[in-house]
Amino acid sequence: MNILGELAEVTRTRPEKLKEQREKGVKIVGYIGRFVPEELIYASGALPYLLCRGGQPEPPDAVIPYMLRFMSPYARSQIGYHLLGIDPVIPMLDLIVAQCSDCHESRLADLFEYFKLPTARLGVPPDWEKSLSRDYYYKELTRLGEKLEGLTGNKISDEKLKESISSINKIRDLLRKINLLRKEQPPPIGSDEFIRLNHYSFYCDLEELPPKLNDLYGQLQKGKSPFPKGMPRLLLAGHVVGVGDYVVPKLIEASGGVVVAELLDEGMRQCAWNVKTDGDLMRNLVETYYLERTPPSIFQPVWEERVEFIKKLIRDFNIDGVIWYGLSFEEIYDLECSIASKAMDEMNIPFLKLESSYEYAREAMGPLTTRVESFIESIKQRRS
């Protein structure tokens, strides 16, 4: 898995590279959320940087003097590192595009502005079935495009946008092919590495990444699976596994299970859907980003559709059990978890709810490990 090591290194050194680019006059645009199309940022000549960190308890705690304690630790993390003075990227960003699809994200945007960070909000109406809402998102993307043009001084031409859409489609194609390899028994790549791979894909240059993904796909096709046959195959569902929040995926694999599919709203490439490159490109972005992809939990109505999607993943990937990875105080996912749990119960699919506040001290790890191990053990016993 040398390629993954290389990509990890590219990701690790990305802030330095961005700094160099910035010194050459390239604008750096941070962004939060799946509804901010990187395509637009690239087409404006700026470089995107996904803000998606998680997995440590101190950054969310650093936000408590400014925000309700009962807010998502993931949302709080996105500014928490900066407040602690340990975020190398935020201080050099020329713009932060903050998706506002729920209260947690909007409050995060409030804090960015309160701390005088250059912020542009992108409103995403959750009542997604109405044409009113679709038009709203379209207008928001148009405004964002204008903002980026103003920032960079570059016109977002159709040609540039088409180029960036094609480049990102290529990355999605390759990730999709790699993802589908996970249908094999045993899969050639586990969730820990697949989630990381998704993360790395946001921090590599557009030209550099596809050949590496292609090589990786070739290696995975030919190589031997690192997992023994017959390991319980699991689905990991929830809001997000943030960059750096790898404890749970690793723990699952260390406990004898392998995650072969995810339903995670953020931090993943949503690689099953490509943006069309002909016709009205902005409309195409709206079509794919807002309407085609699996809708996030905050959309309404959506939970029945998402349960159906989980059922499809269970069938397609031959899944034995579902692990729900919840983050503390994310009220919408908490409600959805009950719905998913009930549906899995009706299907006789084992379901485990985990909840994290990014507290992975030894005291917290003991009970967490026991729960995951017992869950996987119980699946093994069901099968035997």
Add this chain to the structure above:
Amino acid sequence: MAKNIYEDFLRLNGFEEDEMSEYIPEWRKACDKLGLTEDDVKFSTEEQLPTYFAVELEGIRKLLGCFVKEIIDLTKANEYKEKGVKIVYGILPTILHYYYALKLTAPDKVYVSFPDIFLTMAANTFFHKLNPLLEEAERTGIPYGCRHCALNKTRYAARRLGIIPSPDINWIWGFICDEGPKTDEFIRIYHDPEWKTYITRIPHDQPLGTVEDEVVDRVEYLANQMRDGFESVQKEIGIKVPDEKIKEVIDTWQRYAAKLAELNLLMAADPQPLGATDGRLFWEPLALPYNTGVESMERALDITIREVKQRVANKEGILPEGAPKLMVYNASPTIPWLAKMFEENGVGIPFSEAFTLAKKQLEPPTFEDPYMAAAENWLRMSMAVNPGYQAEQICEKMETHKVDGLVLGLMDFDRWLGSSHRLLARMVEEKTKLPVFYIEGDIWEDRDYSPEALRTRIESICEIVKMRKA
């Protein structure tokens, strides 16, 4: 004993002798439906209401009576549905004109309510007994640990327990929090496929300090959402509301609001003539639709104004003259001990920020179109907008009412309304140089934040304010 305690309760709540024969059996029936025992009614009559409400005033007794009548009515919602009356629900906060206009248009054909808040008020304000509903929700899919909103849990539990029927339409204004509308999706999928909902949403995406009611695009979007929602509701229940009914509602609303403004002025008298919870209760008809109407509430308000004027003339107050006063975000009657605790410590909290109108809210609308006017009105409300604009409005209200400081918080179940308070505290304090306090707590229920848990915090706030004022 059984007969007497129900009768005593109604008498305490301002029921007239000639109403007793009708209402005693109805109240007993309502208590059975709500799971209230004789002991609960006795507790309310002998302890809760006399402790926290100025029941010596006729106006306050009548006001409480209006709630009781509405609660009785709510417990009949299942019967209404069986008789073919259309059931329309909503959630806090909304602009009520549309709900009242439905009722005015077809009084016998439609039942309107925000059942969760009425049940929460009934259970906690009168009986301090919301827990059974909350625990029912927590046992059955809305976990305790995530700090979900008590109103949402109550709505769900009330349906589960059969206290309320499925609505013909539940028009959910999701202009504030996410959990409200998503709870309705939850109820429909998890428990009741008949729980029909129509939602209207708007993203919170305005930069800090934006005067949102002046952003025409935004007003227009919101107006379209309101129009879309109201038209869908009318279509769903087959009742067409003529424009004049909306106008009639607006006239009633404005008349009532003007009287409330008068009461608010009286609340500013020194010494403070009436407890904060009593004053705050009168605001409910501006926040919740009353299926039983607002006429009797208005009569109660008239009586109270008269009585309070007398107290002011007599220099009679619940606090000594010159006592410090704070504005509080929301002195909800559902935890009536909160205001009482401040008052017992020599500090008044006569004004609730969320229920105090900013100057701009009293200005006439810029738009003639009723939906544009309603949307503009909505975006003039401090709770509906970005914290920069909200902080400006709070500062203005504090200046208008000459308060000595502000208490924020007590909203930790709400990821929108409660999540900005720490930031607001900083903004308001920076601008006014007055002390702003934050209390972690919950205005709907007090299982986690009991009076004893908050006593030290409240006592120290009062000490600080008194020292500053001395």
